[in-house]
Amino acid sequence: MSSLLSGQLLVAALATGGLYALVAVGLNLVYGTMRLLNVAHGEFVMVGAYVAFLLFSTWQIGPPWSLLAAFAVATALGLAAYRGLFHRLLERNQRVEANSLLLFFAVSVILQNVVALTFSANERAYRHLDGIVTFGDVSVTESRLLALVVSLAVCLAVALALRYAAVGQAIRAVLQNRDAAALVGVNVVQVQRLCFAFGVGAAGMAGALISLTQGISPFMGFPFTIAAFVVVILGGLGNLTGSLVGGLLLGFLETYGIALTAASYRSILLYGVFVGVLILLPRGLFGRRAARR
Amino acid sequence: MTVLLSMELVAAGYGDAEVLREVSLSVREGSITALLGANGAGKTTVMRVLAGMLPPRNGIVRFAGNDVAGVAAWDRVAAGLALVPEGRQVFADFTIEENLRIGGCRRPAAKRTARLDEIYALFPRLLERRRQLAGSLSGGEQQMLALGRGLMSEPRLLLLDEPTLGLAPAMAAAVFDLIRRIREAGTTILIAEQDVRTTLQTADHAFVIENGRNVLAGPAAALLDDAAVRESYLGM
Numbered sequence: 001m002s003s004l005l006s007g008q009l010l011v012a013a014l015a016t017g018g019l020y021a022l023v024a025v026g027l028n029l030v031y032g033t034m035r036l037l038n039v040a041h042g043e044f045v046m047v048g049a050y051v052a053f054l055l056f057s058t059w060q061i062g063p064p065w066s067l068l069a070a071f072a073v074a075t076a077l078g079l080a081a082y083r084g085l086f087h088r089l090l091e092r093n094q095r096v097e098a099n100s101l102l103l104f105f106a107v108s109v110i111l112q113n114v115v116a117l118t119f120s121a122n123e124r125a126y127r128h129l130d131g132i133v134t135f136g137d138v139s140v141t142e143s144r145l146l147a148l149v150v151s152l153a154v155c156l157a158v159a160l161a162l163r164y165a166a167v168g169q170a171i172r173a174v175l176q177n178r179d180a181a182a183l184v185g186v187n188v189v190q191v192q193r194l195c196f197a198f199g200v201g202a203a204g205m206a207g208a209l210i211s212l213t214q215g216i217s218p219f220m221g222f223p224f225t226i227a228a229f230v231v232v233i234l235g236g237l238g239n240l241t242g243s244l245v246g247g248l249l250l251g252f253l254e255t256y257g258i259a260l261t262a263a264s265y266r267s268i269l270l271y272g273v274f275v276g277v278l279i280l281l282p283r284g285l286f287g288r289r290a291a292r293r
Numbered sequence: 294m295t296v297l298l299s300m301e302l303v304a305a306g307y308g309d310a311e312v313l314r315e316v317s318l319s320v321r322e323g324s325i326t327a328l329l330g331a332n333g334a335g336k337t338t339v340m341r342v343l344a345g346m347l348p349p350r351n352g353i354v355r356f357a358g359n360d361v362a363g364v365a366a367w368d369r370v371a372a373g374l375a376l377v378p379e380g381r382q383v384f385a386d387f388t389i390e391e392n393l394r395i396g397g398c399r400r401p402a403a404k405r406t407a408r409l410d411e412i413y414a415l416f417p418r419l420l421e422r423r424r425q426l427a428g429s430l431s432g433g434e435q436q437m438l439a440l441g442r443g444l445m446s447e448p449r450l451l452l453l454d455e456p457t458l459g460l461a462p463a464m465a466a467a468v469f470d471l472i473r474r475i476r477e478a479g480t481t482i483l484i485a486e487q488d489v490r491t492t493l494q495t496a497d498h499a500f501v502i503e504n505g506r507n508v509l510a511g512p513a514a515a516l517l518d519d520a521a522v523r524e525s526y527l528g529m
Contacts, residue, residue: 166398173384173395180382183344185370185399185446 007138009259015144015213017251018151022206023224024231024243025158026199032175032238033195036086036100040108041228042221044074044200048207049216050115053124062128063146067208074204075197081107082196090192108221116218125215143212150209154202155244162240171195175238223270230274236284246285296355297322297450297481298343298374303352304505305342312338314505315352320450320483320498325476327496327513328485329526335505336485337379340454343483344376345369357449371399373449377456381439385428389419392427392438396445405445412441415471433464440471444480451475453484457491469495489526493517501526 027041048070055061055069085103089096129142162168173181174191182188206224210216231250235242250273257269277284299319306312312335320326330336341347343354345366354361356374364372384392393412397405413420416437422430427438436456443451453472457465469491476482486492493499493513501509501522509516516522 169391169395170398172387176384176386177382179346180378180384181395182346182366183370183376183378183382184396184442185367186395187365187367189365 007136008140009255011138011140011144011148013252013255014152014248015140015148015251016255017248018148018155019206019210019247020227020231020250021155021244021247022151022209023203024228024235024247025155025240026202027225027228028199028232028235028238028240028243029171029195030199031232032240033171033178034086034090034100034192035096036089036104036196037097038104038199039101039225040104040111040221041200041203042223042225043108043111044078044203044221045207045210045224046115046216046218046221047077047111048074048204049211049220050119050124050207051204052208052211053126053216056126056128063150063208063212067150067205070208071201071205074207075201077111078200079193079197082193086196087193090189108225112218112221119218121218123215123217126211129212141213147209147213151206154205155247158202159241159244167191167194175240223267226274227270230270230277233274233277234281234284236286239284239286242284242286249285295322296320297357298483299353299355300339300343301353301355303339303342303349303354305338305347305349305351307347312505313342313349316502316505316507317352318500318507318510320481322449322481323476323479324497325472325482325484325495327492327499328483328502329489329492329499330485330502331526332487334502336502337454338505339502340376340378340452340485343452344374344378346376367399370446370448373447374452375443375446375448375450376452377439377443377454379454379458381432381435383427383430383435383438383442385426387427388424389427389430389438390423392442393419393445396442397447399446404447408445408447412444415444415474416441433460433467436460436464436468437471440468440475444475448480450481450483453482453486455485455487457486457488465491489522490517493522 023041023045027038030036030038051070051073052066055066086100089099089103129146131142132139133142133145162172170186170191173186174188178188227250231243231246234249235246253273254266254269258266296319301317303316304311304313316335316339318328328336328339338347342349345364356372361369393409394405397408400408418434419438419441427435430438457468460468465488472482472484472495484492493516496513499511499513499516500507509522
């Protein structure tokens, strides 16, 4: 059992958890402010991963530029989808959740196939920042350390901005009560657009980080969509701090679960947690009341 | 006195439901104007149309002389029109002070802080509890907070939708007392209320609607003596 207490596993769990948190915060922002169910969220992760892959394999450009580029491309794609599809859906304000699910499903299939057509369906990978950093008894690749630091730093920045910045207060107001936010003067449409852009941008950035640590394929997004939904349900719909905690928790469950069993159990663990949480804690870990509109 | 707000022949509704068929009203600057009617008459819908939360299907809304069609709710707040909605709708996960501050989000930061002190002077109870979450307040306290939050935008016109709904009589009396003080401080008020008697005693002018149409209008004192009003709304 001593291996379970190793710093090695702890760092691995933090890295996985940080990435889950980063992906899930975006999903939760989009759901919380707009009631849009983004089942294509993982595809924005995938797009970010391909942006980073392309930049490195063509021009040897790595972080930080590849991270920013992945963020920018995912944001641009997201804003195009917002303008073309979701803005209208929100304006009509009828059956937003069900319709958004279908629309995002279409976006998901289209993105997967466009990327598969362009880059083939084969798994791709590149080697960058694969030096080993050692402190104490912990050895970790530079890329994994970068993923850990960047994802936790971005999550922390989001948490601080939500708490202290004026725009963060506006976002929290919209999360709590959209009508009331509009009535006190918050430009709800602007907040929604910002959350959409940032939410998918953060997913893209997470994809760039992921591409440093594992192979990528056009179909890599789906497990991240599921993981993000698990995290959001764990932490509570519309509860962004909950997403940060939930992301880390899922990272720990997965890492330690695999250490106790085998890597092939990863999917079973992920979906098992999903089903378990839905049955036992349908309102999440911190759910005191149902999500309000 | 000039007309600050007017609604002319407005029709509005949700989906297939036509709630307002043809409603007109006007609010003179500096007045307390009452909007009365039974449950389901369309008072809340009138308020939502005025605040910019529901686009009218027909008719014109003018504020300070301008047609405000197409002006979003948040920009109406910046222009000086604030609605305190039915059911208070405070931000439950914000503290009292956060609720008040976001009420002034369209004002310059310096003015907001000065205004906060004025609001606390008006509502000492809110000052005592400024760091508490709004969700932990009683109904009456939440109503005070909703009023304070609406006032934070320093509106020229304050729309109040059922501000005493669900409050104990003493609390309701306190709310009416505040409404008078808010008007004395220079804010025009349009109030929709269930409590017809107290509202008519407080207001200068009143409009009565029924099934989405105007049925009566006049000085509040005259309506208080009107036989039809006494029978239909005061039960006398």
